[in-house]
Amino acid sequence: MAERTASNELRVAVAGLGSIGTKIATALDQGIEGLTLSAVAVRDPAKHQKLLGSLRRPPSLLPLDQLGDAADIVVECAPSSQLRAIVEPAVKRGRAAVVVSVGGLLDNFDLVDLARANGGRILVPTGALIGLDAVNAAAIGTIHSVKMVTRKPIDGLKGAPFIVANNIDIDNLREPLKLFEGTAREAAKGFPANLNVAVALSLAGVGPDRTQVQIWADPTVTRNVHRIEVESDSARFSMSIENVPSENPKTGLITALSVIALLRKQRTTLSVGT
Numbered sequence: 216m217a218e219r220t221a222s223n224e225l226r227v228a229v230a231g232l233g234s235i236g237t238k239i240a241t242a243l244d245q246g247i248e249g250l251t252l253s254a255v256a257v258r259d260p261a262k263h264q265k266l267l268g269s270l271r272r273p274p275s276l277l278p279l280d281q282l283g284d285a286a287d288i289v290v291e292c293a294p295s296s297q298l299r300a301i302v303e304p305a306v307k308r309g310r311a312a313v314v315v316s317v318g319g320l321l322d323n324f325d326l327v328d329l330a331r332a333n334g335g336r337i338l339v340p341t342g343a344l345i346g347l348d349a350v351n352a353a354a355i356g357t358i359h360s361v362k363m364v365t366r367k368p369i370d371g372l373k374g375a376p377f378i379v380a381n382n383i384d385i386d387n388l389r390e391p392l393k394l395f396e397g398t399a400r401e402a403a404k405g406f407p408a409n410l411n412v413a414v415a416l417s418l419a420g421v422g423p424d425r426t427q428v429q430i431w432a433d434p435t436v437t438r439n440v441h442r443i444e445v446e447s448d449s450a451r452f453s454m455s456i457e458n459v460p461s462e463n464p465k466t467g468l469i470t471a472l473s474v475i476a477l478l479r480k481q482r483t484t485l486s487v488g489t
């Protein structure tokens with residue numbers, strides 16, 4: 216991250232101003248120590264006029280592939296179909312890319328090599344999950360197994376390719392239904408907008424083919440619930456998180472906050488947690 220603003224602030228660009236991106240852009244505009252919102256990319260500028268007009272220091276409005284020209288850190292907050300278009304030009308320029316559509320990374324893993332070759336970085340936040348600090352630490356030793364069970368309300372799962380392909384009717388469920396059991400890699404394919412967390416967990420731990428995932432459609436819950444269980448040579452732990460859905464029912468409110476916390480860590484003097 217060589218280039219800085221005159222005041223030595225890191226410049227941050229946000230790609231996609233939906234549920235997550237809007238909160239990150241707003242937080243940056245309101246002030247995060249050492250960081251400045253330099254640019255945003257949106258699909259439909261007219262839709263975002265009100266937000267952009269309300270910012271104290273309006274960022275440049277740029278195409279996705281130019282964000283890395285204007286920023287040291289590019290934050291991807293768009294659908295996973297846009298992941299490559301956002302991350303590739305940024306890491307080619309040696310920038311850091313924060314990736315929230317982490318499920319999309321599995322099919323674009325060459326981006327990690329591209330980043331390495333150009334001095335760029337790819338940062339995956341804990342996002343809507345919990346405990347990746349402990350998983351990272353355990354992975355320094357030997358992890359024997361990682362399991363995750365996700366329960367989501369019906370609205371948090373509607374339209375997932377796995378449900379559509381298998382013609383599963385979840386609209387009239389009265390009790391929890393196990394939809395899927397398999398690896399994080401398979402979960403990411405079947406539930407691309409719902410299971411980013413499984414992929415983040417897998418990348419922190421034993422990889423997408425050894426991380427076991429169950430997905431339940433659960434009409435009895437109102438939150439997106441994720442429970443992880445890890446068995447390793449240093450510790451055994453299980454943790455769960457119950458996420459309040461945002462305006463986008465597939466996305467927990469804590470996701471944007473996790474990215475903001477990660478951004479803060481890039482410049483804070485006191486940094487807590489791995």
Ligand SMILES: NC(=O)C1=CN([C@@H]2O[C@H](COP(=O)(O)OP(=O)(O)OC[C@H]3O[C@@H](n4cnc5c(N)ncnc54)[C@H](O)[C@@H]3O)[C@@H](O)[C@H]2O)C=CC1
Pocket residue numbers: 230231232233234235236256257258259279292293294295297314315316317341342343344407408409411412415463465466467470
């Ligand atoms: N890592 C994690 O823990 C989590 C990741 N996610 C993922 O984060 C991503 C964003 O989630 P949300 O903000 O809830 O989605 P959203 O649907 O609310 O927002 C996405 C935004 O991207 C914009 N967009 C689409 N194509 C674009 C383009 N070509 N250029 C610029 N903008 C474009 C859309 O107009 C929309 O405003 C999704 O892929 C989602 O699956 C969601 C929750 C947790």
Ligand SMILES: O=C([O-])CC(=O)C(=O)O
Pocket residue numbers: 343408409410411412413439440441458465466467468470
């Ligand atoms: O829990 C959430 O809010 C979102 C989620 O599962 C994901 O995208 O992985």
